[in-house]
Amino acid sequence: MTKQEISIITSVQNPRVKGWTQLLDKKGREKQGQFIIEGVHLVQEALTSGAAIDTLVYAGERQYELPAGMLEQAAALGIECLAVTESVLSKCTDTLTPQAVFAVLRKLHWEPANLLESAASPGLVVVIDGMQDPGNLGTIIRSADAVGATGILLGKGTVDLYNPKTVRSTMGSMFHLPIAQGDLQLVLPEAAAQGVAVITTSLQGESDCYAFDFRQPVWFVIGNEGQGVSPQVSALTTEHIRIPMQGRAESLNAAMAATVVLFEAMRQRM
Incomplete structure (x- = not known):
């Protein structure tokens, strides 16, 4: 040329x-x-x-x-x-x-049905409920890619996947795994009915993330930066886990907390 x-x-x-x-x-x-x-x-x-x-x-x-x-x-x-x-x-x-x-x-062609097809296998799906920061979403997609997650589900009210800042933050990971968008009120019960553990993090979690068994099929729900997982979606989860902390920080950034949990899941699965 x-x-x-x-x-x-x-x-x-x-x-x-x-x-x-x-x-x-x-x-x-x-x-x-x-x-x-x-x-x-x-x-x-x-x-x-x-x-x-x-x-x-x-x-x-x-x-x-x-x-x-x-x-x-x-x-x-x-x-x-x-x-x-x-x-x-x-x-x-x-x-x-x-x-x-x-x-x-x-735009990507994935649908929630693509994630449900493998729900019974030991899949690891990251579910996003109302996250607003494009950088956080992009970082979580990168972390999900890094640990070998099998997919990502974006719920209503979540920042646009195709926002230029989100796209840049994924550093190309958005092309490496299925990312679907759907109604969590409809999709999460379907996953649970197939035997998936639908979990989220909470300061009042029953067990810590290092004691939870990630070798089973897991859909991990991450919420809004300020309010966390909505009450409606939280009611659809099967277990709340916590991230143990020894210092004085009260909580972690949403993307950081998600990364901690996802890498523990990878450690157990390896």
Whole structure:
């Protein structure tokens, strides 16, 4: 691909550019069924993981910043590759100093039924109830990926998975395991009926996380940063566990607490 062959989109008024810009907003993402990932690492992860990339967009003047073979790999997969100017790149991205590439993807196709299919096996599903901080959600997805969790279920009222900050915080882990969205009031009873232990953390937990048996099928519920798990969802859990602490801190950040529990689950399963 020579520089002379590249046709560069230069106007922020271009219809394609306007469509990409709308993906920075949740309403635009819902309307188009797409979302944006920014930066070399995320695009590479999406390419390697076989994510549903529709378009790869890069800064024509900074093509040299792309890893060797990235455009050729994308083209071989049938992905549209388009060059744009810096002004267009800045218009379509969420970061202050955008990297030289972003990609437009179709939203993930997973459904709660995909998680329930393996509920009877010793699966480990992370359930999110009303979490609001995109960084926390992204961190939990990374931790779930790191410990080999079998899936993630996002309940109503949780921050948008496709929020640019959430997407960046996952560091590509969102492409490594099933992530579904659904009504916890409907899905959790189905999981429990299949013999899954539906658990959550609580300062009044019956046992600590190191005594609980994570070798069984477990769905672990994590709540809102301030209010925790909602009373309605808490009533659907089968057991409350606690994280023992020797210091004077009263509690842990939601993402940190989730990570502690998930790595204990991995330790036991290993």
